[in-house]
Structure formats: structure tokens, C-alpha cells
Amino acid sequence: MKTWARLMVLIAPYWKSMLLATALSFLTVASGIGLMATSAYLIAGAALHPPVLELMEAIVGVRFFGISRAVFRYLERYFAHDATFRVLSRLRVWFYTALEPLAPARLMEYRSGELVSRIVADVGTLEQFYLRVLAPPLVALLVLLAVFAFLAWFELRLALTLLFFFLTAAVAVPLGVRALSRGTGRRMVETRSALNAQMVDTIQGMTEIAAFNRAGRQQEQVKALSGKFMDLQGRVAGIRGLSAALTGLLMNLTMWSILLLAIPLVQQGKLDGVYLAMLALGALSSFEAVLPLPMVFQHLEESLAAARRLFAVTDAAPAVQELPGPSPEPRSYDLRVSGLRFRYAPDEPRVLDGVNFVLPGGGRLAIVGPSGAGKSTLVNLFLRFWDYQEGSISLGGHELKAFSPDDLRRYISVVTQHTYLFNATVRENLLLAQPGAGEKELPRAAREAQIHEFIQSLPRGYDTYVGEKGYKLSGGQCQRLAIARALLKNAPVLLLDEATAGLDPVTELEVMESIHRLMEGRTTLVITHRLTGLERMDEILVFERGRIVERGRHRDLLKRGGLYRSMWELQNPV
Numbered sequence: 001m002k003t004w005a006r007l008m009v010l011i012a013p014y015w016k017s018m019l020l021a022t023a024l025s026f027l028t029v030a031s032g033i034g035l036m037a038t039s040a041y042l043i044a045g046a047a048l049h050p051p052v053l054e055l056m057e058a059i060v061g062v063r064f065f066g067i068s069r070a071v072f073r074y075l076e077r078y079f080a081h082d083a084t085f086r087v088l089s090r091l092r093v094w095f096y097t098a099l100e101p102l103a104p105a106r107l108m109e110y111r112s113g114e115l116v117s118r119i120v121a122d123v124g125t126l127e128q129f130y131l132r133v134l135a136p137p138l139v140a141l142l143v144l145l146a147v148f149a150f151l152a153w154f155e156l157r158l159a160l161t162l163l164f165f166f167l168t169a170a171v172a173v174p175l176g177v178r179a180l181s182r183g184t185g186r187r188m189v190e191t192r193s194a195l196n197a198q199m200v201d202t203i204q205g206m207t208e209i210a211a212f213n214r215a216g217r218q219q220e221q222v223k224a225l226s227g228k229f230m231d232l233q234g235r236v237a238g239i240r241g242l243s244a245a246l247t248g249l250l251m252n253l254t255m256w257s258i259l260l261l262a263i264p265l266v267q268q269g270k271l272d273g274v275y276l277a278m279l280a281l282g283a284l285s286s287f288e289a290v291l292p293l294p295m296v297f298q299h300l301e302e303s304l305a306a307a308r309r310l311f312a313v314t315d316a317a318p319a320v321q322e323l324p325g326p327s328p329e330p331r332s333y334d335l336r337v338s339g340l341r342f343r344y345a346p347d348e349p350r351v352l353d354g355v356n357f358v359l360p361g362g363g364r365l366a367i368v369g370p371s372g373a374g375k376s377t378l379v380n381l382f383l384r385f386w387d388y389q390e391g392s393i394s395l396g397g398h399e400l401k402a403f404s405p406d407d408l409r410r411y412i413s414v415v416t417q418h419t420y421l422f423n424a425t426v427r428e429n430l431l432l433a434q435p436g437a438g439e440k441e442l443p444r445a446a447r448e449a450q451i452h453e454f455i456q457s458l459p460r461g462y463d464t465y466v467g468e469k470g471y472k473l474s475g476g477q478c479q480r481l482a483i484a485r486a487l488l489k490n491a492p493v494l495l496l497d498e499a500t501a502g503l504d505p506v507t508e509l510e511v512m513e514s515i516h517r518l519m520e521g522r523t524t525l526v527i528t529h530r531l532t533g534l535e536r537m538d539e540i541l542v543f544e545r546g547r548i549v550e551r552g553r554h555r556d557l558l559k560r561g562g563l564y565r566s567m568w569e570l571q572n573p574v
């Protein structure tokens, strides 16, 4: 479907309010013309000093049109904006709903600032689609028909003159403007979005930028983009000025031509002189409907560019296909992986290449191996962030693909190296794992994770804000909060991906202590670089380039003298 047609479908539910607003907009312009025409008639009539009674109709007309114009204008603004805001909120919800199933796999291609820009600026740009693209031509057409009929009632040539100038201003000038500004709208939308993304990046990376002394360079990039944006805005303003001047010229030519035609008619006695000013000024004021037209194409181009960028995101196929029907209910929580092969994209190399293992319910399995071996990828697959291409993974005897991602994730707790904490209170960050948790459960989980006392020592205890991404907490404290979260969630399967990486050895030992409590009674998969505490594992798999190259218990692997042994020797020099 064409972009504009898809846009129309999105705003279609509001067609009644829009039609009403368009009708009101027409009535506003019509009242303006009526006011101008009756005023002209009244002034011309009054100059002849007739009895006041004869002017009564015109006086009432002026009063009526003066009031109705204001009332219609108010109502038109009210309904047009009401409809527009409804459309905008519908668009935002639509975009967000479409975004959710794409996370996280398909959204990694976009910078976070880029997505923010799309949801804020691009949706905002679509505000124009009805107000400045759809409505003005309709209103202009209605006004033209009405004024043409009115003039033709007096004299057809007057009506034809109006038709000529009106169409020139309403069609030829906009087409000329379009030819001049071709591509500007699209470039503006793109430049603005790049500028936004750059700003968000700069703000998010402030620490790194300052630390590496890159502020100057970053500033230059922002300056370059905003310079480009300003140029484009200047260009649009110039074109806008030119088109306003042309429209004004045509408007005055209309009045002049109508006078030129009508004055001889008065002289020949075919037209009462009292109507002269009325006809000329009425035609003149009908141009109010033409004024917004030259920018229609510009706004159309901007709207279409914005819509295309939104559709580009929402059209991406989710990385995971949901099967219809309810998810199975596993009775046990053993994980079986067989013949698993996976690549992130068709043209990329295999990240997992024939992986087989069984993790019995309640068992403990460790995965070690060099960076890039595919360890975290396995976690991504367990959580159904991506779907695997070959082989199978099953939980309690049911293939993972049979579970909806939401249902599956209920059975799994994850603690990774990068714990995301929201800029909210400690309590809210913990409740994320178990929204219904009671007043007793939070401290119990926190105590087990050995973070309760620290939280108590904070100025506002559990109601202390942790700062954006938890920057007010240390790495160890963040990890302990993550462990407390996992305890609260109380899921039967536990995935730990480098949960203690980045901590100093003492903190690491302490956090490991909490982790071992967390593991009790749960099916656990531990991914780690550090080969400490692995004696307690039932089995260790050594990954290298997507394959399992060694497997066994700690002692056996040490004896074998392979990759595991050399990794261990590197970390534990004698």
C-alpha cells in the first residue's frame, strides 16, 4: 500500500471530527467573505444617504457575519485540534505497540536517540497531515464553488475572472513552490532526526566524552548538523516568503480585474453601483482559503517522510514468531539442547554450531570459553529474544518455540553483567521482578542478597532514588539488587551471564556467596570468565567458536590439559 494510503487508514477512525472541522473551516472563511461583502455594501449604500431602515438588512448582516466568523473560527480550532491530538495519541500507541514485539532483536539496529526521535518528532510531524495537507485544499474548493456561484449570479465574466486567478494561486503557485523545494521536506526530517540522535548520544555518553576530551569534536558535529538544519529552514522560509508575495499579487490582480470588468457594467446600467465594492472585496477575501495552499506539498512531503520512517520500523518482522494457542505448562524444569545451530542474520556466520547438552532440573551447569564463543547468545535463545534456525531447545520436554515469549520468561530469572536499574526508588526497582510482593518479602530477598543493610543505611531506605541507570550505586550494589530481584521473582530456572564480572575479588566472593543461595533448588546455568568456584558445578562446558570443545567436571577438565586447563593456569599462576 502507498504511504499516504496507510496514513489515511491510521487516521480514518476520526473522519467524522475531521469532516466537521473542515466544514467549520469553510464556514469561517465564508463568514469572512460575507463580512467583507456586507460591509462594502453597507458603506456604499450609506454614502447615498437612504433612510436607515433600508440599511437594516446590511447592518444585521455585518453584525451576524462578525459574530459567526469568530464563533466558527473557535469551533473549527477546537474540533480540528481535538481530532489532531486524538490522531497523535493513536499514532503513538500504534507505534509503541508495534515496537514491543521487535525488542530487543530488531531494535538494536537503531540508535536509542533515533527511536526517541521517531516516536516524538516524526509522530509530531504527522500532526500536519490533516491540518495542513488534507483540509486546506478541500476548504479552498468549497470556497471557490460558493464565490463562483455568487459572482456568476451577477455576471458570468466576473466569476470566470475569479476562477482564473484563484486556480493560478491555488494550483500553479503551489506546483512552482513544490518544484523549488523538492526534497527539502524530506531532508529536513532526516536532518532533524540525525540532530536529535546526536544530542541524545552526546548526553548519554557525557562521562566518556569528558574523560576522552572529545567535547570539542562532539560540539562540532552538533554544530554541523544544526547548521545544515538551519540552512534548510532558511530555504523553506525563503520559498514561503516568495509564495506569499505571489499569492498577494494574484489576490490584488483579482480585485483589480473585477473592478475593470464591473465599472463598465455600472456605466452601462447593467449593474447597480452599490454592489461594486461588494463584488471586488468579496472576491478579494475569498483568497483567505488560498493562503495555506502553497505549503501543502511541503507539508505533504514532510508528513510522508515521517510516515515512511515510522513504517520502516514497524514493518520489520519480529525476530520471534509466536504460535497461536496457549503455552504449555512444564512439569519439570530441565533444559535440553540438541543439534542447536544459530546465526543472527542470514548473511552472518554461525554463532552456535551444533550444540548438545542436558541440564537436569535443579542441576548446575557452567559454560566457560573465550570472548565471542557464543555464550551470551545461548542466553538470548533461552529467553526467546531470537529464534534458533536448526536443532532444538526444550524446557520440561516442551520445545521453546511452543511458549509465548512472555510465558516462557516467567520461568526464567536472569542476572547479567549489566543490570539495568530504572531511575526510580530501590523499592520500585525490586518490585519490577514481582509487582505483587508484600512488605515482608522485599527485605527478605534483600537480606538474602546481602543488600538489606546497605539499603537501610540510605537516607530514605527503600524509597531512595538510585539515579539514572543506578549511577548512585556501586557495581557490587547493582549486582546485589539484581540478585534480590531474581530471588523475588522466584523463577525455577536461573541464568547467570558474567554476573560477577567487573567486581573486585573481595566483592566478587561476597556476591558469589549470595548467588549460591540464589541457586538453591533452581535449574542453574552459569556463564563465567572467572574459573573460580566451579568445583561446585555438576558439569562444565567449554565453548569455542560456537562449539563445545570440552566437557566434564572441574577436576577431570584440569587433568585433560586442554583449553580449560590453559585458561585456568592463566588465571591461577603458580
Ligand SMILES: Nc1ncnc2c1ncn2[C@@H]1O[C@H](COP(=O)(O)OP(=O)(O)OP(=O)(O)O)[C@@H](O)[C@H]1O
Binding pocket: 108, 344, 345, 351, 369, 370, 371, 372, 373, 374, 375, 376, 377, 378
Ligand atoms: N545482536 C547481534 N547481532 C549480530 N551478531 C551478534 C549479536 N550479538 C552477538 N553477536 C555475535 O555473536 C558472536 C557471539 O557473541 P556472544 O555475545 O554470544 O559471545 P560471548 O561468548 O558471550 O562473549 P563474551 O564472553 O565476550 O561475552 C560474536 O561474534 C558477536 O559478534
Ligand SMILES: [Mg+2]
Binding pocket: 375, 376, 377, 497
Ligand atoms: Mg557474553
